[in-house]
Amino acid sequence: MNGDVGLGGLQRDAGLRARIEDFLYLEADLLDEWRIEEWFALFAEGATYEVPPTGEADETDPATSLFYIADDYVRLRERVGRLTKKEAHSEFPRSRQRHMISNVRITGMNAGVADVTCNFVTYRAKRGVVDTYYGKHLYRIDCHAEPFRIKSKRSVLGMDMLYPGKLTIII
């Protein structure tokens, strides 16, 4: 699927990419609106959500390298549950967020599961301080499912260190 297709393939790609973009915009909207449990429902059972350390290769392994976030499905469920509680003090009162997605590309396709990359900028505002997170998301998205389901999401930060200090929201 990487540029080895004729015009027909490109049109098919464009159609799929548009559907994937719609899906990613839906995801961003759920996060912007703090509909965090609905956001979690976009993940397939057994899915993972990760934020690797800054400045390391995209494929860094959380078993050997210290990640900021390396959630399996259970830890992700618990992260979401935690964020719904008032006692998650860093997000009480809740911050305001806005998720921007661009440069969406399908980089691979295997048995209906698409490898997708996109750039992101996420803003988080609280108590007069605006935090900016940017980088790229690496997704594996099951396109057979209706609606689509996320099998994995890895958010690779573009900054050289974590200036905002916290990663309490889903970027």
Next chain:
Amino acid sequence: MDTILTTPQMVVEDPQRHLFRVSRRAFTDPAVLEAERRNIFDHCWLYLGHSSEIANDCDFITRNVGGRELIFNRDRAGAVHAFLNTCPHRGAMVVREKKGNALSFRCFYHGWSFNVNGRFASRFDEGNYGKEHYGGGCADLAQVPRLESYRDFWFVNFDRNAMSLADYLAGAKEYIDLVADQAEAGMEIVGSGQQYVINANWKLLAENSIDAFHGFPVHSTYFDYLKNIGSLRMDSVGSEFTARGMTNLGNGHAVIEYASPWGRPIARWVPSWGEDKREQVERLRKNLIQRFGEERGLRIAEFSRNMLIFPNLVINDIMAITVRTFMPDAPDKMTVSAWALGARDEDHELRKLRLFNFLEFLGPGGFATPDDQEALENCQRGYRNLREAGWNDISKGMPRQGPPMNDDEEQMRCFWRQWRDRMGSVP
């Protein structure tokens, strides 16, 4: 107003009335930070890095310590150095990468080169520089005045006349041993560290890192998580080891020690790890008891310890081991560097557990550290009221008969007494 609150001092202790107060100006005033740089960071031993980070000859890392830009490296013969990362020529930082391995350093500005032992290595044609230029070391990289280590933890001191590191660490050495002894093959920093900013005064993190009083109010969601996944075990094996409370280690250092509610990869199993890990962890535990005897072996395996080495090094041996240091950028801003420490020969699965244990609690994406940051930043914000509400209370446990409890505030009082003594008369 209470007379205790009208003195010009910043730290006020009244043992008769069981009162200990710290002025909130200590957290907000730029003149205080300036005095801290001169009186504390220019004279105390400051953590630089761990031997494992420069394991091979010619390895180097660059690091900001005590407000300076430093090179921490091993030369061709394996000797460890700490250089001021500034070219003797015109001042540019000579090494610009975060880490690497190099046979020499070369300043990109005008090309002055240095061997990795710091010696000037360029040879310019005759006429460029006189003989004097090459002698006397004035063209060499400047060394940090003092560099010493204890059990693979390297420290620098910018005061040539400072006491030895061993004397400075005082009682903290025993607790570094409890970490360093966890593996026969030695310990190592795992992966790269975490670096992040907190918008709060650096002393707030010094206090918070050894504060057991805040544990349940601030971290209830973390304990909920442990409960939900089966990682909470309140039974302390070896009930003769009750909470050890708190120990004053001297020179402003202090530690709290307590029975762990969580699993420890070295070597306290919890059900969420599964039966297959149980045996493996039990073997580690037996090995510790074999090496150190029942009491010390179980102490290493079972107990958690939060230690502050004055002024700004934290070694917390809890559900994982974090080595954490932090420097003020401004009165209301600090940069934190935190690393995970593990056994050098650790089994792959246990290493994974250790890293997951770490990130579940610790760091910007954990279920606990961000709430600490929120507390610190809220304190800093609250200090805007200092003209009308100007004092922190650090008195908890002062009337207690017998040794202090780990959720008293005596460990913070140790910090503040040292801070007071080193600051002298504050502006």
